[in-house]
Amino acid sequence: MGKFLQIHPEDNVIVCLEPMAKGETVAISDGRVVTSLEEIPAGHKMAIKEIAADSNVVKYGYAIGHATENIAEGRWVHTHDIKTNLEGILEYKYEPNTEDIEKKKALMGSKKASFKGFVRKDGRVGIRNDIWIIPTVGCVNNIATALANKASRMLKGNVDEVIAFTHNYGCSQTGDDQEHTRTILSDLIKHPNAGGVLVLGLGCENSNIDVLMPYIGEYDKERVKFLVAQKSDDEIAEGLELLQELIDAAAGDEREEVDASKLIIGLKCGGSDGFSGITANPLVGRISDKIVECGGTSILTEVPEMFGAETILMNRCKDESTFNDTVNMINGFKDYFTRQGEPIYENPSPGNKAGGITTLEDKSLGCTQKSGDYPVMNVLEYGERTDVTGLNLLCAPGNDLCAATALASSGAQIVLFTTGRGTPFACPVPTMKIASNNTIADKKGNWIDFRAGQILEGRTFDELSEELFDKILRTASGEKLKHEEAGFHDMAIWKRGVTL
Structure with a gap:
């Protein structure tokens, strides 16, 4: 190059x-x-x-x-x-290329691909068959971790892992902040990547199991179990019995050939550098387009990193209603900043700047390339699960752990995470690290799953998009990513309110 x-x-x-x-x-x-x-x-x-x-x-x-x-x-x-040239709340005008939008919509679902996944009773498809332990409150995090460690010796059949997703919330929250926590927890409890879920409560927390039940709604009683620690004489022994039941129920699950239209991919970047907008992000944009052409779904989030490039997304909205939803998401997020007394454009991070990114516009114009070229079909609130195929926008912050967890909560079975600096983290679903440069890929081969820096060596986007798409299908069919091999799993909830 x-x-x-x-x-x-x-x-x-x-x-x-x-x-x-x-x-x-x-x-x-x-x-x-x-x-x-x-x-x-x-x-x-x-x-x-x-x-x-x-x-x-x-x-x-x-x-x-x-x-x-x-x-x-x-x-x-x-x-x-x-x-930066950026300012506060702005007014926007919908200026779509209607002809291009209609042409692109006509191509959605026009191609075929498949993977081997786990088809759940509700029709959704998982790409893993884990047993998840979801605490309702941070007070029982240590119990959840102890149970996961002990239950990992009980694995059998096609159960991949037992994972405890610890977090700090579920109590001492108010208003929408508490509501969002409950929504995220209930979304994860019913995620298709989990072959079974143990919901672990303390008993006295604001988001206790009884309170959560209306959020969870209908569920498979064979695959979701509940334990209230304060009501148990021995929560470890009782928890292990319930986990054994879940493992027994999921052990016989078999992967089957599934159309790629069932795939939902999350799009995220972190630790971006000057190469991210040249290699990894446009490469992932091509993957987003491929998924949409197969009738699947992609979800773009990290709203603050749309600032400065938001009109590109707005003018790709399928209609004026979706445009208005996008405007409300952008300006609502700016209002969130100002209500906290924080500058809207306090970005990029020190690592971004060291890598060559200068302003938020510089970062955003690279970041939004992950969305590809297809129309914006839907805008999701934080914690809302998508039911619309095609490109979705999701309201969530730029923070890597919070945004990636939000993508999983919205239904993504896998997150494509581009990075120029490298990171070992994961979210509740497989999180594929795609390096924007070969230096970080060489140095942190234990973190990086795919080398988009090959673009800088003369490889073409067409070549690499085929290779990356094939890797995604293999991952969806069971091939482990680097963080999974290391046993790394994370979860983070977006905290937006006071703590009592």
Whole structure:
């Protein structure tokens, strides 16, 4: 791919694919030769024309902020000389390409693929056959962990693992904050990746089992069991008996060939760098399109990392009602920030900046590429489970653990997680780490599942999208990811209210 990339013809910066030495020259597509005025790290930006103070810095064909001083041709463009253009609550206008939206909608479900999954009684399909322990409150986390450790010696048949998903909530919460916790817990209790679930309560918590039952609704009594620790003479012994029943019930479950239209994939990035918007995120966008073309579903979240690129998503909404839902999600999230007295655009993170991302627009324009090109079909509230195929938007924060758990709660059986910095975490469902650069893939091979950095070596998006799609189908059919091999599983609930 060479030493640099000009992403869009109108860009006034290039991305350095390798470290740029002072005095090094590069030949731009318009025939000009630009000389670097200083050392510039890989993944960072260099000006390829003079950028006057207060004028826009353009990358991806969009403004990613404005120059805070005159930037000479060949200078390093980063946090020291650029600032965001973003403001607070905005008004938006729906300006769709209706013809393109209708063409894309006609292609949804036009292709075929399959995987081997576990078909549940409610018709949903799991890609794992785990036994989950879901605490209703953080007070019983240690009991849940002890039960999972002991029950892991009882595995048999086609049961994959016994996993305790500990968290800190379920009590001392109020209003919507408590409601959201109950919704997330009830969603996970009925997730199809679980062959069985033990719901473990304390007994005196706000979200105790009796309170949770209306949220759970109808359930398979053979596959969901309940235990209230305060009512048990020996909660460990009783818990193990219930787990044995769940393992016995799930042990005989068999994978069967299932149409890929049953797949729901979550789209998430974290620890992004200057290569994320060039390699991993657009690659995952192609996967999102492939899933939608097979009649499946993709879910994009982390709303703060849509700021600055939100109009791209808004104008892809299938209709004005979906556009209005997207506007409400974006401005509602900004209002959430301001109610807490926090700046809306306190982003990107130190790791993002070290990797070459400068402003939130820079990050968002790369982040939203994970959504591919298909229309936005649905907008989900936090904790809402999707029942609409195609591309969905989900209201959740950028925090990796909270957002990935929200994707699982909304029905995703797998999360595709792009990263330029690397991370070992997982969420309640298999979490595939896709590296944006080969350096982190080489260094953290125990974390990384797929190398999108091969794009920088000359591999094509078509080649890699086929390879990644095949890996996703293999993962859905039972192939373990790196975090699963390590035994890593996490869960996090988005805390939005006071603690009593």
